[in-house]
Amino acid sequence: MPVVVVTSIQPGEGKTGVAAAIARHYAYLGRAVALARVEAEDGHAEEDARYYASLEFAPGNKAAPVAASSIADPGGDALLVVEAGPEAAAAIAAAKVVVVAKGAAPASAPAGLSPSAVVVTRAPAMAEASAGDVPVIALAEDRTLAGFSVAEVQALTGSETLIEGDCPDGTCDHLVISPIAADAGQPHFRRFPAKAVVVRFDRTDQHLAALRGDTPCLVLTGGQRPSSNALDAASASGAAVLLAPGGTVETVAALEAIHETSRFQGERKLDSMAALLEGSALFSALAL
Numbered sequence: 001m002p003v004v005v006v007t008s009i010q011p012g013e014g015k016t017g018v019a020a021a022i023a024r025h026y027a028y029l030g031r032a033v034a035l036a037r038v039e040a041e042d043g044h045a046e047e048d049a050r051y052y053a054s055l056e057f058a059p060g061n062k063a064a065p066v067a068a069s070s071i072a073d074p075g076g077d078a079l080l081v082v083e084a085g086p087e088a089a090a091a092i093a094a095a096k097v098v099v100v101a102k103g104a105a106p107a108s109a110p111a112g113l114s115p116s117a118v119v120v121t122r123a124p125a126m127a128e129a130s131a132g133d134v135p136v137i138a139l140a141e142d143r144t145l146a147g148f149s150v151a152e153v154q155a156l157t158g159s160e161t162l163i164e165g166d167c168p169d170g171t172c173d174h175l176v177i178s179p180i181a182a183d184a185g186q187p188h189f190r191r192f193p194a195k196a197v198v199v200r201f202d203r204t205d206q207h208l209a210a211l212r213g214d215t216p217c218l219v220l221t222g223g224q225r226p227s228s229n230a231l232d233a234a235s236a237s238g239a240a241v242l243l244a245p246g247g248t249v250e251t252v253a254a255l256e257a258i259h260e261t262s263r264f265q266g267e268r269k270l271d272s273m274a275a276l277l278e279g280s281a282l283f284s285a286l287a288l
Contacts (some may be wrong), residue, residue, distance in 0.1 A: 002079045003071065006284065007089035008100040009110055011042040015083050015100040017145065017264040017273040018121055022098070023081040024274055025283060031079050036056055038084035038092075042073060044238040044263070051265055062104065069170040075164040079288065080254040086110035096286050106138045119277070121145070141233065144272040146193075147171035148262040150240045152219050153235055156254045157219065157244040163231065165216065165240030171266045172216055175255055178206045189213035194268070198251055201226045201243065210223035211237045221248045255279040 006019040010277040016145030019035060027033040037045050037076055045065040053063035054211060074080045082092065086238040088095060099106065099115040102122050109115050110162065121139035139145075149171050154161060168237055174192040178199035186209040196217035197210040207230035216239055223245045235240045244251045264273075277283075 002075075002077070002288065003073060003082060004079065004098060004288070005082045005084055005089045005092050005095045006098045006100060007084050007110065007113070008201075009084050009086055009106055011040075011044065011085075012104075013100045014119070014124055014264070016048050016051065017269060018098060018100050018277070019081050019083045019121050020052070020264070020270055021273040021277050022282070023055070023058050023079070024208060024270065024288075025278065026079050026288065027048065031077060033079050033081065034074065035061045036071065036082045037065045038068050038071070038082060038088045040085050040088070042085070047263065052083075060088065060255045061157055066195050066260075071095075073120040073174060085177045086104075086113065096288070098282070098286075105138075109134075114216065116287075117282050119282065135285045137277070137282050137283045139273075139276045142276065143173045144171070145264075146259040146270055147173045147266075147269065148175075148196075149193070149194070150242070151266060152258060152262055153217065153219060153240055154257065157242070158248070158256060159219065159242035159244045161236050161240070162220075162243050163239070163241040164223070165234075166238030167216065167265050169269055170216055171262075175252075175258065177252060178203060178209075178210065198248060198255075200248060204230050208233055211239055215239055217242065219244055219251060221251045222247060263274075 005194045007016045009164050023033045023035050037049040049065050050063050052061040068091045071092045097115045099118045105118050118136045120138045122141050174195035174196045176192050176195045189210050190213040198219045199206045200224040201220040201224045204227045211233050218241045221244045
C-alpha cells in the first residue's frame with residue numbers, strides 16, 4: 001500500500017507541510033518518492049503543486065493539480081504522497097491516510113476515512129495521545145512554521161519591490177517594528193532572528209542597524225525611496241527591500257494576521273516540520 005494520503009477537514013490546517021515532511025523522510029531513507037496535489041476549489045491547489053514540483057528530493061512531481069481518479073499505486077518500493085481534501089481522499093482506494101487538524105484532534109475522522117494517524121498542528125503543548133487505536137501526534141506552536149514570506153508581506157501591504165534579495169523563497173519568523181531611539185536600534189534588532197523590519201523610509205540609521213542583525217527583509221513605510229546608502233547596504237547583505245505606500249501604523253495593521261495566514265514554503269519550514277515529526281509516532285503508525 002505505497003500511497004499515503006494527507007488530508008484535513010478544513011483548508012489551512014497544515015497538510016502541505018506534513019505531506020512534504022513525510023515524503024522527505026522516506027526519500028532520505030533511499031525510497032523513490034513522488035508528491036501529488038489533488039484538484040481542489042480552495043484556491044491553493046495550484047500553489048501547492050508548484051511547491052511539490054520544486055522539491056529536489058522528489059524529482060518529477062507534476063506542477064499542476066491532478067484528478068483523484070488518476071492516483072494509483074506507483075509499484076515496487078516507490079511511494080506516492082498525496083495531498084487531498086476529505087472527499088477526494090475518500091475516493092482514493094488502498095491508501096494510508098493521515099488527517100491533519102489545527103489546535104486539537106477532530107472528534108471524528110472525515111466521512112469514509114480510517115486514518116492511520118492524526119497530526120495536530122499548533123497544539124497547546126507537544127504531546128502524543130491516541131483517539132481509540134489511532135495515534136495523535138501533537139506539534140507545539142512553532143515560530144518557523146508560522147513564518148511568512150517576502151511575497152506575502154508584499155501582497156498584504158501593496159509594496160513595491162526595491163531589491164528582491166538573495167533568497168526570494170525564504171521566510172521570516174518575526175515582524176519587528178523599528179524603535180524610535182536611534183541608539184536602541186541594533187540591540188533591539190539582534191533579539192529577533194530571521195525577521196522583517198518595518199521602518200520609515202527616511203530612518204537610514206535604523207535601516208543600517210537592522211541590516212547588521214540578521215534581517216532578510218526591510219519593509220520601508222511612507223512611500224518614498226530611501227537613501228542610496230541604505231539600498232547599497234541591503235544589496236551587499238542580500239536582504240529584500242520593500243517600499244510600502246502607507247505609513248508605519250497602516251502597514252503594521254495590514255500585517256497583523258500574517259502569522260495566521262502564511263503558506264507552507266521554503267526550506268526552513270520544511271526542516272522545522274521534518275524535525276518535529278521525526279521523533280514522533282507517525283512513521284511507525286504508517287508502517288511503510
